[in-house]
Amino acid sequence: MSWTAIAKKDLQDSIRSRTLWATIGIFLGLILLLSWLFTDGSGEETFIAAAGFTFLIGVLFFVPMAGLLLSVKSIIRERNSGTINLLLSLPHTRGEMILGKFVGRSIVMVVTVLAGFLPALLYIFVQVNGTDVIQLLTFLFALSVFGIMWIGIGIGLSALVNSETQATITGVVMFAVLILWPLIFEQAGIDLPSFAQRFWLLVIFADLFFLPGRIADGDFTFPSVVEFDEVLLEEVNDVAISVGPHLQMWFVVVLVAFWILLPIGVGYYRFSSTDL
Amino acid sequence: MSVIETQGLTKRYGAVTAVENLSIRIEEGEIFGFLGPNGAGKSTTINMLLDFAKPTSGSARVFGMDCQENGKQIRRRIGVLPEGYDVYERLTGRQHLEFVLESKEANEDIHALLDRVGIAGDADRKAGDYSKGMKQRLVLAMALVGDPDLLILDEPTTGLDPNGAREVRRIIQEENDRGTTVFFSSHILEQVEAVCDRVGILRDGELVADDSIEGLRANVGGGETLVVEGEGFTEEVVRNVEAMDGVAGVQVRGGGSELAINVGQDVNKSEVLGLIEDAGATVADFSTEEASLEELFASYTTDYGGAEA
Missing domain, CATH: 3.40.50.300 (P-loop containing nucleotide triphosphate hydrolases)
Structure with missing residues (x-):
């Protein structure tokens, strides 16, 4: 298939990129340092508590930054340098090019997440009693999917913009906006409905993290983390928890698809009709 | 197809x-x-x-x-x-x-x-x-x-x-x-x-x-250049030669000692030489060159030359 050839080529190219290795190296060091600082070695913390603060920083900055760094120039750079003229002279459509790039960069993203976080996670795993392997894997899974969403956003932007400078600027703006928008609404005194809050990438990350545990328990109708206040209240009053499907935790799968398909779709729409 | x-x-x-x-x-x-x-x-x-x-x-x-x-x-x-x-x-x-x-x-x-x-x-x-x-x-x-x-x-x-x-x-x-x-x-x-x-x-x-390529050559003023050596190639001489039937272009070269004339195949060269002498110039020698590819190309892609022939 066409896109597999492009994904493979893209992987080979990325693996040889010094920027990639530098990114992995810097964040690996940073996260290890944070893990060491925030575990006191008493063995009395829970895994989540120990990992929580360290990885909040990772989730807030490392994964989005790495995701955008890996993707936001992937298409525009080929257009600028002219390598795209070789690629699209071959029997590939522009859609296949985007798909191939998305898959290739997503693989690189997952490898980066694993390389950056796994050593720190293992460190915490050893330091903190009562950590189970499932929690560790769930964390890596949530981080990977979260990263892939940022790849989708970056590839979409890359297909949309006209220059590498534009790519950098829109990348930084998107990073800030996508991380901060619910806080901006809150500060402005606008109350967002729960469903709107679910589109926040950080909420999506939290839902992704808790989802595998819920599914393992066979509880498919459990609400999203945006409903946790309600959940606590209902537990106190001992009533059954019930929310609509769009507020249930599993619905995060649809939201992930939304955040991948929307940017890529918009990028594709523009890219497919543009002159190289 | x-x-x-x-x-x-x-x-x-x-x-x-x-x-x-x-x-x-x-x-x-x-x-x-x-x-x-x-x-x-x-x-x-x-x-x-x-x-x-x-x-x-x-x-x-x-x-x-x-x-x-x-x-x-x-x-x-x-x-x-x-x-x-x-x-x-x-x-x-x-x-x-x-x-x-x-x-x-x-x-x-x-x-x-x-x-x-x-x-x-x-x-x-x-x-x-x-x-x-x-x-x-x-x-x-x-x-x-x-x-x-x-x-x-x-x-x-x-x-x-x-x-x-x-x-x-x-x-x-x-x-x-x-x-x-x-x-x-x-x-x-x-x-x-x-x-x-x-x-x-x-x-x-x-x-x-x-x-x-042959067709292009044939189209451009016969694809031949008549080179005339001598002196006294005034503007009037150039004008007279240019006015002749079958002449596609005239250029003074070699600091005024040479006249390069783009001519068609059916042009009588001695007639051209006669005209030059009648106009007051001296002809010492003459030769013909086949139009180079460069000249041929230039005649199609610049305003100089006889592409419209």
């Missing part, structure tokens, strides 16, 4: 017209030289054939298929050396060809392909370290993958020394002998002269000639 056919193909960028109402037809097995100075619209035309750019109006078809609708099917059967490309700097020559082989679902010997273009020894070096000429050879090898029915080569000899350019022409000839149609653009007539069956000349986005 024509391999390439454009009808009224036009491309405008805002107020600038890059290609205007271009209608060409290239038949199976031909080597077609697509000529024109830089900026004449050659690459824009090729970009529309490859669906890199959308036509403003008109149509472009390859193998009878529309270039916009069926781009992928078309590109399965063609090999391309595009303009303004760059190689993937971090990938080796071999990896480039692996990518093309996989993309075209072809199964060929990479070493043999690279050997054919003379860079087999550099297969495992990063293409970013290649010279301009080596990159050009690599992309030519990529174009040859899968035994294409049509080769589209945009300025394939750029960056190559005369030897390299000759090798490229040899490869073009070999491919053509195997039945491949070749569409070959250049801004230098000499580059296409040796291999092309037919040339089209593009000027300011318009096709100004579409003929064999």
Whole structure:
């Protein structure tokens, strides 16, 4: 298939990129340092508590930054340098090019997440009693999917913009906006409905993290983390928890698809009709 | 069926017209030289054939298929050396060809392909370290993958020394002998002269000639230059000669000691010489030269000369 050839080529190219290795190296060091600082070695913390603060920083900055760094120039750079003229002279459509790039960069993203976080996670795993392997894997899974969403956003932007400078600027703006928008609404005194809050990438990350545990328990109708206040209240009053499907935790799968398909779709729409 | 056919193909960028109402037809097995100075619209035309750019109006078809609708099917059967490309700097020559082989679902010997273009020894070096000429050879090898029915080569000899350019022409000839149609653009007539069956000349986005080299020669004032040596070649002499039937252009050269006259085949040279002497100049000697390819090309692509003949 066409896109597999492009994904493979893209992987080979990325693996040889010094920027990639530098990114992995810097964040690996940073996260290890944070893990060491925030575990006191008493063995009395829970895994989540120990990992929580360290990885909040990772989730807030490392994964989005790495995701955008890996993707936001992937298409525009080929257009600028002219390598795209070789690629699209071959029997590939522009859609296949985007798909191939998305898959290739997503693989690189997952490898980066694993390389950056796994050593720190293992460190915490050893330091903190009562950590189970499932929690560790769930964390890596949530981080990977979260990263892939940022790849989708970056590839979409890359297909949309006209220059590498534009790519950098829109990348930084998107990073800030996508991380901060619910806080901006809150500060402005606008109350967002729960469903709107679910589109926040950080909420999506939290839902992704808790989802595998819920599914393992066979509880498919459990609400999203945006409903946790309600959940606590209902537990106190001992009533059954019930929310609509769009507020249930599993619905995060649809939201992930939304955040991948929307940017890529918009990028594709523009890219497919543009002159190289 | 024509391999390439454009009808009224036009491309405008805002107020600038890059290609205007271009209608060409290239038949199976031909080597077609697509000529024109830089900026004449050659690459824009090729970009529309490859669906890199959308036509403003008109149509472009390859193998009878529309270039916009069926781009992928078309590109399965063609090999391309595009303009303004760059190689993937971090990938080796071999990896480039692996990518093309996989993309075209072809199964060929990479070493043999690279050997054919003379860079087999550099297969495992990063293409970013290649010279301009080596990159050009690599992309030519990529174009040859899968035994294409049509080769589209945009300025394939750029960056190559005369030897390299000759090798490229040899490869073009070999491919053509195997039945491949070749569409070959250049801004230098000499580059296409040796291999092309037919040339089209593009000027300011318009096709100004579409003929064999011999045909072009015959069209341009008979393709002969009468060189007269002597003195007293005043403006009046030049004006009188220019006014003669069959004279396409006159130039004073050699600091006023030489007159170069573009003449048609049926012009009586002694009549021309007589006229020059009557006008008060002295003729010491004269000779004739066949118009050089450069002059021939210039006559089609600049205002000087007798292209309208």
